[in-house]
Amino acid sequence: MKINGNEIRPGNIIEHDGGLWVAVKTAHVKPGKGGAFAQVELKNLRNGTKLNERFRSADKVERVRLEQKDQQFLYETDGMLTFMDSETFEQIALPADLLGDRRPFLQDGMTVVVEYHEEEALSMQLPEKVVCTIEETEPVVKGQTAANSYKPATLDNGVRITVPPFVGTGEQVVVNTETFEYVERA
Template sequence: MPKINGNEIRPGNVLEHDGGLWAAVKVDHVKPGKGGAFAQVEMRNLRTGTKLNERFRSADKVERVRLEQRDMQFLFETDGMLTFMDAETFDQVELPADILGERRPFLQDGMTIVVEFHDSEALNATLPQKVTCTITETEPVVKGQTAANSFKPAVLDNGVRILVPPFVGQDERIIVNTETMEYSERA
């Protein structure tokens, strides 16, 4: 496995640290007035889900782990476990539903997502960046409300509340960015 310097850590990198596999969630590069610069890294354990804040100086070496990524199809959910199937080998994998966090409502039946494996152990799942949803409830457009950054609240068919532009109406299909959980465009 390749070793990288502490200042090369980026969000999304998977690191081997203290005997566990950690995903870098947030990275802040800090340059204090006194002393050397360092990277303040917020990490999440891929097996237990615990969080850890760690400082890495540029001289520190960290093991970067490469995860195998496979496209898998979502089948069903039972008792808080999501079941996915590999389209080529028909192997089924179960992952806890909380692995998707607040993006869980965007998972739809039959959706193809990316599951990450380390030594044939499923560790993480990533939704597609854009998902099509239907607006079930929103306020009617107010005439004259044409300000550049005016948005109105809307409820999607999966129960998630987001802000949409005033020209989008009820029962319209829109595309939502699952990373930022914001309106992207009309479908």
């Protein structure tokens, strides 16, 4: 589907310079001289390189729609994650680096959304919130209030986050997988 250059929004996937790119940031600029344009920061879906590009409203770009499939995580071997399609029960192995730094939040049996472009897996989305257990944190201090004071904690998957002072070791908490932040007690 062709769209105008000024219609690109963050999250849109476009075909540009022979590659697939996701728009990370967009800013519309109206200089004092000359026509307006959209300044777009693009990230390559295949190799992760970034690119800043200007698109005028007259420029046409191809917007790509990715096919999304629910896949259930089964196991990991040699850096490859094995998933099962929830509808066809077909198994597929995908590289663990598709998840990047969110890899520790992937749990056994978890259902993730894998985005495909012509049978090629390009990205993986974890559920927005996951339940983790606090492995180690400072002890609870009596009388301390939760007024904007957070303490460091290590989760059972090795990720370090900050939690409110009333959360103790061994407690289960809900963590946002996008921002790596404490949300609430489980």
